[in-house]
Amino acid sequence: MAVKVIWRIDGFLVRMLLQARNHHSWTCKEELVATDCIGIDIGYGYTKTCRAGDRHIFPTAVTLMATETTFSEATPIVVNGRRFLVGKEAEREGATVDTCQSGFVTSDAWLACLAECLRINGFPQGEIVLGVPPGMYSRSNTQKILEAVRKSEIGINGDPCRISNGIRIIPQGAGIFFRHIEDRPDDYRKNVAVIDIGHHTVDMVLFSAGKYVESARESREIGVWLVLDGIVKAFYREHGLQIGLRNALDILRTGQMTHLGVTYTLDASEEVNRYTWRFESVVNRYLEKLPIRPDVGVMGGGGAMVLDHLVELRHHLLMVSEPAMANAVGYWLYGNDER
Numbered sequence: 001m002a003v004k005v006i007w008r009i010d011g012f013l014v015r016m017l018l019q020a021r022n023h024h025s026w027t028c029k030e031e032l033v034a035t036d037c038i039g040i041d042i043g044y045g046y047t048k049t050c051r052a053g054d055r056h057i058f059p060t061a062v063t064l065m066a067t068e069t070t071f072s073e074a075t076p077i078v079v080n081g082r083r084f085l086v087g088k089e090a091e092r093e094g095a096t097v098d099t100c101q102s103g104f105v106t107s108d109a110w111l112a113c114l115a116e117c118l119r120i121n122g123f124p125q126g127e128i129v130l131g132v133p134p135g136m137y138s139r140s141n142t143q144k145i146l147e148a149v150r151k152s153e154i155g156i157n158g159d160p161c162r163i164s165n166g167i168r169i170i171p172q173g174a175g176i177f178f179r180h181i182e183d184r185p186d187d188y189r190k191n192v193a194v195i196d197i198g199h200h201t202v203d204m205v206l207f208s209a210g211k212y213v214e215s216a217r218e219s220r221e222i223g224v225w226l227v228l229d230g231i232v233k234a235f236y237r238e239h240g241l242q243i244g245l246r247n248a249l250d251i252l253r254t255g256q257m258t259h260l261g262v263t264y265t266l267d268a269s270e271e272v273n274r275y276t277w278r279f280e281s282v283v284n285r286y287l288e289k290l291p292i293r294p295d296v297g298v299m300g301g302g303g304a305m306v307l308d309h310l311v312e313l314r315h316h317l318l319m320v321s322e323p324a325m326a327n328a329v330g331y332w333l334y335g336n337d338e339r
Helices: 088-093 108-121 139-151 174-183 185-189 225-239 245-254 269-289 302-307 326-338
Strands: 037-042 046-051 054-059 062-064 077-079 082-086 127-132 154-156 159-163 167-171 191-197 202-208 218-220 256-259 262-265 296-300
Touching (some): 037 108, 037 326, 046 108, 046 326, 054 088, 062 088, 062 108, 077 108, 082 088, 082 108, 108 154, 127 139, 139 167, 174 185, 174 191, 174 202, 174 296, 191 302, 202 269, 225 245, 225 269, 245 256
Parallel strands (some): 037 127, 127 167, 191 296
Antiparallel strands (some): 037 046, 046 054, 062 082, 077 082, 077 154, 154 159, 191 202, 256 262
């Protein structure tokens, strides 16, 4: 099987395509013409997909399926001979993989998330646009990801399938840029800083006249999990109960949560203030030290909605439309435009 790599060396986004002789993008039992496109954002906390107007979101939770049959009906994804449960099914089973580990991307568990994206979208054929953390976005890492996808043996709904070409990889945060210029096309030629607030990391990237400035990328492990984890610990200190991050999110938004019919309250202002001070200092510093002064700042990602109205940045940032879905939508816009 021949592999051909195509690079656009124009300072913009690197495009890599795997081309396999006598194979289509998605080789299954039936052959279809590649006329479709899907944007996939596999985040540390949640995975989002966009296929035109069809959007999906599910927890980035993966676990090995212990038995062939369970009491509840399950839909396993098979990757290289191993059965995985993904999303809410994985959360119910427990013992999920740590998605924050450095080896998660390209692992069988990560491939199971990718396959689940295709399954829930009924996506048998076409272009796939994937985002990866800016720190992983390099020629060698992109090649490793593509090779892992190409070599994998995947089973979806009992049918063996192989993803062999038509994959584009771009840095996370780029999707937010493309989603932003869909609404504000005049900003394409400006210097646009993007702050992508995720579950585990805050990724910061810069575009100048439509070109990705690689030297200006930065990722910090100060995603919203940090404030939620602080709330979990504060709740245990006050009430002596262990809660999850979703319960902590309820407390962050409303100041209370309900467990087994009992409502508990918590003043989380100390945890919120400690986190926002750190977040504001990191983002303000990034915007001030950029090699090119940005004309526009854009904020997005699943954590953007959580932190909106909680942080007071020195520099004004616009909230992108559909902040939680913005990367996936932007990937689809990019792939659809390139077709």
